Amino acid sequence: MEKRKNVTGEEGMKTQAFYGQVELDVIRAMKRPGVFYWIALGASILAFGGGMTLWGYQVLKGMGVAGITHPVGWGVYITNFVFWVGIAHSGTLISAVLFLFRARFRSAFNRIAEAMTVIAVMTAGLFPLIHLGRVWRFYYLLPYPNQRMLWVNFRSPLIWDVFAVSTYLTVSVIFFYVGMVPDFAAARRHFTGIRRRIYSILSLGWEGTTDQWRHYSRLYMFLAAFATPLVVSVHSVVSWDFAMSIVPGWHSTIFAPYFVAGAIFSGTAMVITLTIPMRKVLKLEKYITVDHYEKIAGVLLVTALIVSFSYIVEILMAAYSGNIFEKTVFYYRMTGDYKYFFWLMMFCNVVMPLTLFNRKLRRNIKYLFVFSLFVNIGMWLERFIIIVTSLGREYIPYSWGTYTPSLIEIGITVGSFGMFFTFFLIFSKVLPMLSISEIKEQGVGNETI
Amino acid sequence: MRPLEIKGVPKIIQVLAAAFLVGAVDFLSAERSDGSMLIALLFWACVGQGIIALSAAAEVASGKWIKNIRPYLLDYYPYLAIFPIVFLVYSRHITIYAWNTGEGYWWSPSFFIIRNTAALLFPLIMARYYARSLEKESPRIKLFAGLYLLSFVISQSFMAFEIVMSLEYPWVNTLFGGFFFVESLYAGIAFSVLLAGLFKRRDVECFFPAFKDLTVMIMGFALMWAGLFYSQYLVIWYGNIPEEVSYIAERMHIPAIKNMGLYTLLSLFLVPFLGLISRKMKADARVVSAAALSVLSGLMVERIIYIVPAVQINIIPAALPLAILGIPYLYSMIVQYMSLSSPPVEN
Amino acid sequence: MKQFEFDTQEEFIAKLKEIVDAGVKSEFITTLTPFHVHEVDHIFKTRPSELRYFTLLGAAAGFILSFMFMVFTVMDWPIITGGKPLISIPAFIIVAFECTILFGGIVSLLGFLHLNRLPDIRRIIDPRECGNKFLIIHDMGGGK
Numbered sequence: 042m043e044k045r046k047n048v049t050g051e052e053g054m055k056t057q058a059f060y061g062q063v064e065l066d067v068i069r070a071m072k073r074p075g076v077f078y079w080i081a082l083g084a085s086i087l088a089f090g091g092g093m094t095l096w097g098y099q100v101l102k103g104m105g106v107a108g109i110t111h112p113v114g115w116g117v118y119i120t121n122f123v124f125w126v127g128i129a130h131s132g133t134l135i136s137a138v139l140f141l142f143r144a145r146f147r148s149a150f151n152r153i154a155e156a157m158t159v160i161a162v163m164t165a166g167l168f169p170l171i172h173l174g175r176v177w178r179f180y181y182l183l184p185y186p187n188q189r190m191l192w193v194n195f196r197s198p199l200i201w202d203v204f205a206v207s208t209y210l211t212v213s214v215i216f217f218y219v220g221m222v223p224d225f226a227a228a229r230r231h232f233t234g235i236r237r238r239i240y241s242i243l244s245l246g247w248e249g250t251t252d253q254w255r256h257y258s259r260l261y262m263f264l265a266a267f268a269t270p271l272v273v274s275v276h277s278v279v280s281w282d283f284a285m286s287i288v289p290g291w292h293s294t295i296f297a298p299y300f301v302a303g304a305i306f307s308g309t310a311m312v313i314t315l316t317i318p319m320r321k322v323l324k325l326e327k328y329i330t331v332d333h334y335e336k337i338a339g340v341l342l343v344t345a346l347i348v349s350f351s352y353i354v355e356i357l358m359a360a361y362s363g364n365i366f367e368k369t370v371f372y373y374r375m376t377g378d379y380k381y382f383f384w385l386m387m388f389c390n391v392v393m394p395l396t397l398f399n400r401k402l403r404r405n406i407k408y409l410f411v412f413s414l415f416v417n418i419g420m421w422l423e424r425f426i427i428i429v430t431s432l433g434r435e436y437i438p439y440s441w442g443t444y445t446p447s448l449i450e451i452g453i454t455v456g457s458f459g460m461f462f463t464f465f466l467i468f469s470k471v472l473p474m475l476s477i478s479e480i481k482e483q484g485v486g487n488e489t490i
Numbered sequence: 491m492r493p494l495e496i497k498g499v500p501k502i503i504q505v506l507a508a509a510f511l512v513g514a515v516d517f518l519s520a521e522r523s524d525g526s527m528l529i530a531l532l533f534w535a536c537v538g539q540g541i542i543a544l545s546a547a548a549e550v551a552s553g554k555w556i557k558n559i560r561p562y563l564l565d566y567y568p569y570l571a572i573f574p575i576v577f578l579v580y581s582r583h584i585t586i587y588a589w590n591t592g593e594g595y596w597w598s599p600s601f602f603i604i605r606n607t608a609a610l611l612f613p614l615i616m617a618r619y620y621a622r623s624l625e626k627e628s629p630r631i632k633l634f635a636g637l638y639l640l641s642f643v644i645s646q647s648f649m650a651f652e653i654v655m656s657l658e659y660p661w662v663n664t665l666f667g668g669f670f671f672v673e674s675l676y677a678g679i680a681f682s683v684l685l686a687g688l689f690k691r692r693d694v695e696c697f698f699p700a701f702k703d704l705t706v707m708i709m710g711f712a713l714m715w716a717g718l719f720y721s722q723y724l725v726i727w728y729g730n731i732p733e734e735v736s737y738i739a740e741r742m743h744i745p746a747i748k749n750m751g752l753y754t755l756l757s758l759f760l761v762p763f764l765g766l767i768s769r770k771m772k773a774d775a776r777v778v779s780a781a782a783l784s785v786l787s788g789l790m791v792e793r794i795i796y797i798v799p800a801v802q803i804n805i806i807p808a809a810l811p812l813a814i815l816g817i818p819y820l821y822s823m824i825v826q827y828m829s830l831s832s833p834p835v836e837n
Numbered sequence: 838m839k840q841f842e843f844d845t846q847e848e849f850i851a852k853l854k855e856i857v858d859a860g861v862k863s864e865f866i867t868t869l870t871p872f873h874v875h876e877v878d879h880i881f882k883t884r885p886s887e888l889r890y891f892t893l894l895g896a897a898a899g900f901i902l903s904f905m906f907m908v909f910t911v912m913d914w915p916i917i918t919g920g921k922p923l924i925s926i927p928a929f930i931i932v933a934f935e936c937t938i939l940f941g942g943i944v945s946l947l948g949f950l951h952l953n954r955l956p957d958i959r960r961i962i963d964p965r966e967c968g969n970k971f972l973i974i975h976d977m978g979g980g981k
Contacts, residue, residue: 216942248869
């Protein structure tokens, strides 16, 4: 027995030191913000505020200040909507889907990914309202018994959107919060005063008894199991906003898996864009390692291949079918007014990801950061091209036209990025950014894969 | 696991015999039964390519569960040679295609036959490299697995768009190629779980993880199949464009075909998904095998639904090739099962 | 009341096994751990969590209620849009699916809070801190 005590004594100290260190590292990230943080936060708030001001201007003056008009009635606002919903999806993929696959490398990213999901869905949800123009009429979309004696049209993809995105927001917030309850309990130990009280309340008095953990594990698994079909269904519903029409270039059965793969692709790139500077600044390199990035780059590669396959099928089917309307739209995409955007998109989404076949590049953090920026641009352009070129060559040639985003629209787009980064920076100081209990569970020396 | 050497009839003889018999049935059958052979070709190409694709996908994703069953799955790769040969035999029916006027460069019959035979031959070549690299335990095995997957995607897309979709001109369905290769993977999973369930009876522990994970995968693919099916149905139904919706209308208005459609929904989604929800069912090899058989039968019926309004199908010329092409697979399954009487040595 | 504190998971499980083997019933034992230790469930031989009933109830309610609601709205204001039938199942499935997940998630959360008796006001004000240690607390004699 004595011999056992000795060994466990050392083991015990190492284990306790590890647990303590995890908490300290994560909590330290929540404490004193440095200069970089304030600069970044200031720039984000500036952009966010600017965007909100421009939106206010648009509400005052009317939708004419935006560039959307006949025939292109959907422009940058809808592009941003689809873009941000796409970003949200990969967060859920990393936290929920990889949980169900028991992929351990997810524990380094999953809290950040969930936060990204929640903030991105909030940002995305704003855009249909911005696009609405008369925002005060938004309640038309809600199905409640009203004095107008009207009901919403449940056969419309726009209503499916309302249900899909609000369900996604609700379930993501629940999933995010539930994951943090034990970590709030850990965090309250390290703060005093009002911050301690807030974390205590948020932790709901969590103790960590057997029964609590038992129900918690089940809840987490069920929420992950619910979030998983949401990843596929919500972006499928968003893609059906387009596919349900009979606009050439939009009415295509491949849209659902194409958009879902594209969402995961762009969102994973955004995870990389966010976490690489963050781990440097907050000194979390021990927890988010190169091995993790290699696996995430693998996800990027697979989804890039699916997206490339979809591009090829769409273009070849346009030629294959002999349908003159489809052929016109795709020819316009490749050689028309927006051809530079199209070929830049092809380069960013099809050609560049092929470099990820090289293992050294997958493990090169600097390369992954630059690469992820290209992918973000490429995927934004993809949504823009799909929407604008199809609408620009829609029905009869008399009504063909082009679209130029106005300064208001560009400003609001920049504002949405400002909103996203503002909330993300605030989150990173206020909430625990790594999943403390999961990392502890994985054990000493296993904090990497 | 040692790579397996199956004793018995050499694979090349099986391949040639099967192809010859199918050809014989086709030549001896009535003049207008062009679709009968197509069902057999489509179904067994789906299963055959799917088995190898499953192994390759797990290889690329570094899935540990497949390690022990992989050599058994890769043993089926020579049968991929059947399909180009059967396609060549089928190609005498090329007159059923509406575009067969010989105009244009792409739509010339001879080019059609050449490119589709090549598309069916390509996976065989890649599977051979993959199987060889497994035997030699080459470090480049992931590369060959990836190349097989590329050839698999191309081959299934060609099968879907060229052989099946062009029967129904002017119907275009961009998801059809993707749907075919997901169905092929699904068929591969169903077949593999039949194999794993069979091996489980010998109580050899090294196959248990494969069986467990394949069961979960059946459920996942049931959902994925339902999702992709729904995507296609919803878009075509909602758009209501005459050239697209006529495809569905033809198949919903004939009661026999509509019932077949309901059967596919049942057997490809409801039965595997609902039947395997409870943990007890997932552990029972008989239930899981029943689900796998339901999946395979559903896929077979689905091939019929794809082509039936456009071609003539007579029962004997349809059933015989289906059975004939299945015999090599059944034979190999039995031989592999018998070879397990002495538990294999684990690496 | 006896309280045991451990630094590592392994020591904790070994001691817990000892206590349970010595005859102390699981209802009288409380353990506090910094993360979920699955072996504890095996040792206590707990039944699977009752949360699954809440989840099933919520999901089924979401599906049925949403379908009922949609059919009601379309019968209440029967206007044909886009040439689609009034009760168009393919379109309704999507909203029903989303509502299934929505209700399932919310009811699961409520069930979790109910089963764990959270929020626990007493513990919010005065948390029982165990740090990162593994605790066993039991109040029956007969154990070691």
